[in-house]
């Protein structure tokens with residue numbers, strides 16, 4: 182009979198479990214109900230006791246605690262996860278594919294003599310158990326079964342809803358992890374300030390900028406500073422995430438940074454990202470297949486393009502506005518500004 186362990190960790194504040202951890206909890210609960218298999222939850226955190234209150238009391242909760250687990254560090258996180266696995270003796274381990282756990286989980290699987298699969302987007306089946314993942318930029322879907330146990334599955338973000346409940350009463354059992362000598366001291370985080378950060382995976386809306394923003398416009402001139410102002414104004418007013426076509430970010434190479442807030446990390450498409458926002462608005466982009474394939478998981482797709490024959494109009498967007506994006510976004514920004522409380 183299978184037994185399930187869900188591994189979770191605290192967020193940077195230390196006062197809550199990460200959203201991705203709570204998504205893994207939902208996956209664990211679903212799997213446990215389907216297989217009638219016992220479920221254990223493991224926590225890696227400095228102070229896990231209050232965090233366990235946000236968890237279901239369906240099974241035991243195990244935790245490592247102490248200052249060593251306040252920050253992500255390979256040696257201590259790997260030791261913590263391995264200790265939780267040894268204590269729970271699971272056949273299936275579910276964990277969020279956060280940067281913190283992705284970095285250590287292959288090693289934990291190796292220490293436990295198990296096998297690992299990553300980028301899991303769904304778990305189904307009863308016998309045999311089936312894990313689903315995508316290959317080749319979401320073009321090929323694979324369903325994996327394995328006889329080897331323990332089987333570690335790293336769950337991609339957004340594949341399951343985050344578990345939420347009234348504050349519960351689950352209490353934790355403390356597990357001791359044998360820590361190796363550590364050489365790494367985490368001194369803090371350095372990240373772009375909120376205003377500079379343009380990639381926001383949790384935003385409802387994705388705004389995509391295409392190369393058209395930098396092209397000569399009907400007056401025969403380029404209007405790049407104005408384009409930058411309009412795009413940033415829209416992001417500021419809506420909290421949307423910013424994506425880009427490849428053509429536009431490629432212009433940033435060779436020292437020719439056109440829109441300085443865009444990097445290849447913003448690129449959406451076959452050789453870029455495949456974001457999962459509820460809505461997407463493409464601007465000044467042709468909607469070619471290598472770009473649009475990255476929109477696979479965007480539920481509502483709209484585009485603004487001057488070209489009535491562009492890829493978007495050929496069935497790739499739900500709504501296409503054949504219009505000049507400059508005045509359209511300027512008007513939108515003005516309306517958003519006027520609606521501000």
Ligand SMILES: Cc1cc2nc3c(=O)[nH]c(=O)nc-3n(C[C@H](O)[C@H](O)[C@H](O)COP(=O)(O)OP(=O)(O)OC[C@H]3O[C@@H](n4cnc5c(N)ncnc54)[C@H](O)[C@@H]3O)c2cc1C
Pocket residue numbers: 390391392393394396398425426427428429448449450451452453454464465466467468469470471472475485486487488491504505506507
């Ligand atoms: C192997 C391979 C992988 C690739 N991977 C990717 C990928 O991951 N992501 C990606 O994006 N591309 C990718 N590409 C490139 C892709 O095929 C296209 O070349 C690219 O997406 C085009 O970008 P674009 O639409 O921004 O630029 P363009 O093709 O130059 O289109 C600009 C558009 O802007 C419109 N426009 C101009 N001014 C305005 C205005 N004022 N208002 C409204 N519209 C305006 C024009 O009508 C035009 O349609 C790949 C290509 C290959 C061969």
